[in-house]
Amino acid sequence: MGTVIKGKPVADKITDSLREELRGFEKLTKIPRLGILRVGERPEDLAYERGATNRCKKIGIDVEVKTLPMDVTQEVFIEELKAYNTDSKINGILVFRPLPEQINEEVIKYVIAPEKDIDCFSPVNVGKMVEGDPSGFPPCTPTAVIEILEHYDVQVEGSDCTVIGASMVVGKPAALLLMNKKGTVTVAHSKTKDTKAVAENAEILVVAVGRGKMVKKDWVSDGAVVIDVGINEDEDGSLCGDVDFEQVKEKASKITPVPAGVGSVTTSILAKHVVKAFKKQHQIE
Amino acid sequence: MGTVIKGKPVADKITDSLREELRGFEKLTKIPRLGILRVGERPEDLAYERGATNRCKKIGIDVEVKTLPMDVTQEVFIEELKAYNTDSKINGILVFRPLPEQINEEVIKYVIAPEKDIDCFSPVNVGKMVEGDPSGFPPCTPTAVIEILEHYDVQVEGSDCTVIGASMVVGKPAALLLMNKKGTVTVAHSKTKDTKAVAENAEILVVAVGRGKMVKKDWVSDGAVVIDVGINEDEDGSLCGDVDFEQVKEKASKITPVPAGVGSVTTSILAKHVVKAFKKQHQIE
Numbered sequence: 375m376g377t378v379i380k381g382k383p384v385a386d387k388i389t390d391s392l393r394e395e396l397r398g399f400e401k402l403t404k405i406p407r408l409g410i411l412r413v414g415e416r417p418e419d420l421a422y423e424r425g426a427t428n429r430c431k432k433i434g435i436d437v438e439v440k441t442l443p444m445d446v447t448q449e450v451f452i453e454e455l456k457a458y459n460t461d462s463k464i465n466g467i468l469v470f471r472p473l474p475e476q477i478n479e480e481v482i483k484y485v486i487a488p489e490k491d492i493d494c495f496s497p498v499n500v501g502k503m504v505e506g507d508p509s510g511f512p513p514c515t516p517t518a519v520i521e522i523l524e525h526y527d528v529q530v531e532g533s534d535c536t537v538i539g540a541s542m543v544v545g546k547p548a549a550l551l552l553m554n555k556k557g558t559v560t561v562a563h564s565k566t567k568d569t570k571a572v573a574e575n576a577e578i579l580v581v582a583v584g585r586g587k588m589v590k591k592d593w594v595s596d597g598a599v600v601i602d603v604g605i606n607e608d609e610d611g612s613l614c615g616d617v618d619f620e621q622v623k624e625k626a627s628k629i630t631p632v633p634a635g636v637g638s639v640t641t642s643i644l645a646k647h648v649v650k651a652f653k654k655q656h657q658i659e
Numbered sequence: 660m661g662t663v664i665k666g667k668p669v670a671d672k673i674t675d676s677l678r679e680e681l682r683g684f685e686k687l688t689k690i691p692r693l694g695i696l697r698v699g700e701r702p703e704d705l706a707y708e709r710g711a712t713n714r715c716k717k718i719g720i721d722v723e724v725k726t727l728p729m730d731v732t733q734e735v736f737i738e739e740l741k742a743y744n745t746d747s748k749i750n751g752i753l754v755f756r757p758l759p760e761q762i763n764e765e766v767i768k769y770v771i772a773p774e775k776d777i778d779c780f781s782p783v784n785v786g787k788m789v790e791g792d793p794s795g796f797p798p799c800t801p802t803a804v805i806e807i808l809e810h811y812d813v814q815v816e817g818s819d820c821t822v823i824g825a826s827m828v829v830g831k832p833a834a835l836l837l838m839n840k841k842g843t844v845t846v847a848h849s850k851t852k853d854t855k856a857v858a859e860n861a862e863i864l865v866v867a868v869g870r871g872k873m874v875k876k877d878w879v880s881d882g883a884v885v886i887d888v889g890i891n892e893d894e895d896g897s898l899c900g901d902v903d904f905e906q907v908k909e910k911a912s913k914i915t916p917v918p919a920g921v922g923s924v925t926t927s928i929l930a931k932h933v934v935k936a937f938k939k940q941h942q943i944e
Contacts, residue, residue, distance in 0.1 A: 480792075484783075496786070497782065497787060497790070498769075498786065499786075500786030500789050500790065501781070501783065501784075501786040501789075502782060503789075504785050504786075504788075504789055504827070504831060505782070505785065505827055507765075531850050532850045532851065532852050534852070542789070542790055546789060546835075546838070550831075553825060553831070553846055556850040558845065558846070558851040558857065559845065560843065560844065560845040561838055561843070562843055563841065563843070564841075565817045565841040565842075566817065566843040567819070572843065
């Protein structure tokens with residue numbers, strides 16, 4: 375039976391190390407600050423905002439939240455975003471997406487200042503991710519996947535990795551980050567003829583589809599490391615991942631649970647990116 | 660024995676269609692214009708420049724070349740690039756790379772205007788490629804790979820594709836473009852444990868490594884489509900690809916030759932991108 379690899383130890387380690395690092399900045403009068411821009415009151419946004427705020431507080435990062443009504447115009451939204459861009463107290467900006475339909479994300483992604491864009495909204499940061507440029511900010515969730523693999527000593531270099539799901543939010547960036555770590559990466563998606571075969575071939579299997587318990591025992595090779603990014607509601611109302619955890623943990627060597635897996639690391643990556651942006655903006659090395 | 664799929668018919672088709680399209684613009688007094696910025700006199704740059712200029716002339720695109728000495732400073736280089744950016748007669752800019760070491764490409768790639776960056780130097784265009792955003796300019800060589808597949812009716816969607824080579828110039832962008840076409844893509848590289856096995860699994864095999872005749876007959880599955888992006892000098896001084904053409908053509912269903920394969924399509928993609936930039940800049944639809 376495989377080891378269940380939880381997110382909390384990873385998040386705790388990052389949190390501790392950031393808190394320690396910030397102590398070293400005490401001589402500075404400035405404090406890293408995250409600016410959140412939220413339109414409306416979607417429950418999942420509010421939940422993430424709560425988690426991110428708590429995480430940042432623990433570390434010593436200030437959080438400022440600007441909320442806008444659901445019918446806000448694109449002009450006003452851009453004004454508020456630009457105000458964050460130019461506010462020297464704000465080091466990192468998080469924009470909750472999707473934005474309401476009257477606001478064109480294709481326009482907004484060019485407005486956010488790339489050096490404050492801590493969750494990879496700007497094409498500049500997408501480009502840096504492809505190039506493996508360490509000065510950029512890859513998106514938080516796929517970065518959490520990499521942090522978990524590193525924390526639990528899973529070697530990516532040279533390993534056969536399969537990513538199921540090719541979304542811009544998780545699948546594609548996870549594939550690119552694994553490639554940057556020199557994994558041999560295959561990406562499967564809705565048009566893949568035999569996803570099971572592709573999954574079976576993996577030493578590291580990352581699943582980000584959004585379909586509860588889709589990955590069964592016979593999809594996973596013996597001893598594979600399984601990272602489950604999905605969060606779905608089960609028939610009984612409880613949360614479950616894209617992987618059938620009870621079945622697959624018998625075969626995997628390591629497996630993340632849902633909840634308490636990848637999701638619990640994401641906000642510490644966000645905090646890490648705020649501190650990285652802060653250091654860059656204040657020329658701290 | 661497989662069909663040899665040459666680049667020329669693809670290049671001719673693109674050329675004809677662009678020339679036709681430009682005829683429709685005759686009422687315009689403006690002509691699309693490519694600005695080339697070249698440092699020094701590297702033979703491969705001169706050869707490509709000649710090919711690109713001829714292709715553009717055939718189509719009706721003007722070409723302007725600015726040459727700078729090998730010891731040009733970064734400041735002067737940036738000035739010249741900015742002059743192209745702001746020159747309304749220039750619609751597309753090609754910068755030959757690598758640049759000499761006193762010029763930092765990490766700086767320059769943010770200077771080139773993304774809307775004139777027809778060979779994907781700017782991170783904005785890299786980002787658009789990842790997102791599959793059709794308003795961008797993916798790099799010419801991997802785009803030529805896709806054009807060849809389309810021209811010869813090779814279905815990418817749902818096909819198992821392997822790209823050998825993970826460079827930023829060809830391998831990674833080819834993989835991303837194939838993913839955007841819904842191929843199931845695996846990328847192999849120097850750290851891949853069993854490249855032969857990954858190659859054998861492919862229905863479409865794209866090779867961009869830069870090692871002459873590396874891919875042998877037993878690496879290729881029966882009926883695979885093989886696209887060879889490599890250009891190497893053989894022992895006898897003749898050109899050869901990364902694929903052992905004579906061997907592999909016995910097994911492949913379709914195979915590109917070297918020379919006269921992918922390389923002969925690249926400049927028509929360049930021309931296509933200049934026309935696309937021209938149209939966008941003049942709001943022609």
